[in-house]
Amino acid sequence: MNDLARRPAVARVEPHAAMTAAVDGDAHRPDAARRAALACMVTLAVALGVGRFAFTPLLPLMLHGGGLDLRHGGWLASLNYAGYFAGALSCVALRIPHAKIVRAGLAATVLLTLAMGLTQQFWIWAIVRFVAGAVSAWTFVFASQWGLRRLAQLDANEWGGVIYTGPGFGIVATGLLVSAAGGLGARAGWIGFGLVSAVLAVLVWKTFGEDVRAPASPPTSGAANANTPATPAAEPGARHVDAFWLVLLYGVPGFGYIITATFLPVIARHALPGSAWPDLFWPMFGAALVVGALVGARLPFHWDNRLMLAGCYVLQAVGIALGIVWPNAAGFSFGSVLIGLPFTAITLFAMREARLLRGEHAAALMGYATAAYGIGQIAGPLVAAPLAAATGSFSPSLWLAAGTLVAGALGLVWRTRV
Template sequence: MSAPTTATLPMRNAVWLHIFAGLCASLVSIGLARFAYTPLIPQLIQAHWFVQADVVYLGAANLAGYLIGALIGHPLGKRLSNPLVLRLMLVVATLSFFACAWALSFSWFFVWRLLSGIAGGAIMVLVASTVLPHVPAARRGAASGAIFLGIGLGIAGSGTLVPALLEWGLRDTWLGLGLVAAVLTAASWFCWPQSQPEPAVAVKASEPAAPEDLASGRGLRLLFAQYALMATGLVPAMVFLVDYVARGLDAGTHVAALVWVMYGVGAIVGPMVYGMLADHLGARRSIRWVLIVQALAVGALSITSQPWLLGLAVLIGSFPPGIVPLALARVHELKKHAHAQQVAWSRATVAFASFQALAGAAYSLIFNASGGHHQQLFVIASLALLLAIALDLAARRLR
């Protein structure tokens, strides 16, 4: 085996810097901007910043913003360049933490939670298509897992950092999160790729669709539907898990914080484990097995007792960040050209964000209408995941 040349070493270093920038982006915009809110819910209610119903709708605001960001991310990237949009969205997410340190009104808080979601959606659409074309094809699976590992690190960090910051008070907690986001934004600022890869040559409209194109189209439609149902299935634990343990099970905030830390441990492990599954089993088969495990775990959450919570939290925590590289691997299986992959991934993210936002609003309504009962939400989530499995089985029969 020949030693790496001096020309390849700077290129490898640049690739790792690009991956580091992607990791920072997913950590700030999703890992912290979304998931750090979950362990804050009981404190927001107990400190009388907002009533229970308002806190739930503020959580849904981030999900609605995520949908907006997923819709505008690709057009903004074409107009301004992907690296510039990614930097701007990191600044928006960082500012949202500082703005939320002052609960001036429900509307003020809602707008900033919405903006943080917009930043997350735009980053999710653009980050992979910005970084992965600069990574050797043989290593894109590992690179994808490393980029979205930031989500897991943010979840785990929120489970340990937020309780520590809460000792100083809610306002200082938001300011502390903003400081962390500012440091990560600054650290990644010059690590983004400076050039865009050349777009693939478009296929003429007059050319008939090849059989493999039709097959990939069917595969993508199945993936979009499954990805949307996955979004529906992950919302209850993502938003309500800490509140469920602390108030629903009356286990207290310390047990709830420990459960959220275990959720974060699962989130750290998820991207790499799911990526390895895709490499060994293929993305579609991996999605099937992951859905089965998650449907059982989320369903068990509604009837479990405290001793089982920690193990379930690890399993369920692996799901939100783990399915991202898994779905991306499926897109790469179905589409071979970079431009087609970017378009397909953008549509997949929009499907995910749409159902996530709708599910966030629906779960909030159900939760408030039921008088604050969490179990119904977990049952609905489990049924959504089972439906995603049924779609895959139906597609196999039709094929």
């Protein structure tokens, strides 16, 4: 599609909107933007960094404790991603104010995380991980929409990257804590993460006290309009086609990264027995994720989101390949960084594209895209765990993941040329 056709029309700013902005006070906008972005960051750290990804560093402890084998670990991972898929699809039908959903998601994540440490029954774990996946999808979609809308109202879209550093900070924290206190076992880890999540939820609870309403008129700055259009200007048919391909191709990195993201500590411990390095690769992934989110948010708003997504897919493919062809501390380190750098940048660019196509009504498209991502995540562990058990190696699954990412990148480049 022509770039000019994809560019949103600039809405006329009514006098009363300008007066409201003036009364709001420029002096208060930085504080309000910072507060909103940090609250969403903490929310995603809890819902994703803990609610979804604490399972990764705790999986080796659960396997070592004898309560779980690799195949059942793969089932737990896939059930979590199946819940994520179901939750993402249900976002389309939810009509509850976004802030209330975010609050409910925080509370539910705390309870579900504690539940993982209070039982050793596999069937209970399975239910908890499925529900936790649905909760993380709801929280992610509506915290994203709430935060991006709030920043658009404040004409502070540069803070958008801060929101998506949340999962990275959560991953770093969970990885380092498991490394430092892993001797206490998986049960203590789950309970500890649940208590920490409760404290964080209390800290941001007040920020989500009121729902953010859609503005009557969008901000007038070029950056704001490029990032958060109120009404897309492209032809409806073209928008539907672009939305379809966004959903389809956003599912690719779900499969592409998830095998590494689920089994990285297990893979690294197998390749480097007795080494202290395997405990550090997951925090490296999280730290790179934070950097990537901040850098991604600083890239020019007029750059095509689809081309930036394609570049991110290629980076992750290279990172996966490094762990296969160079299975040592250096290979896993560089691989973790290359997989982590684009991780939340992918989310940021995809959510921007959804808002470019649907404006203030992007939550449904975000939900569909997140559901496609969830399908990829469900498939990843279901392919990897049995294949690894049969062949004694994760390499075949990892090569498949890398190839899928390259194919997705080519698809995105193609979409910019039609």
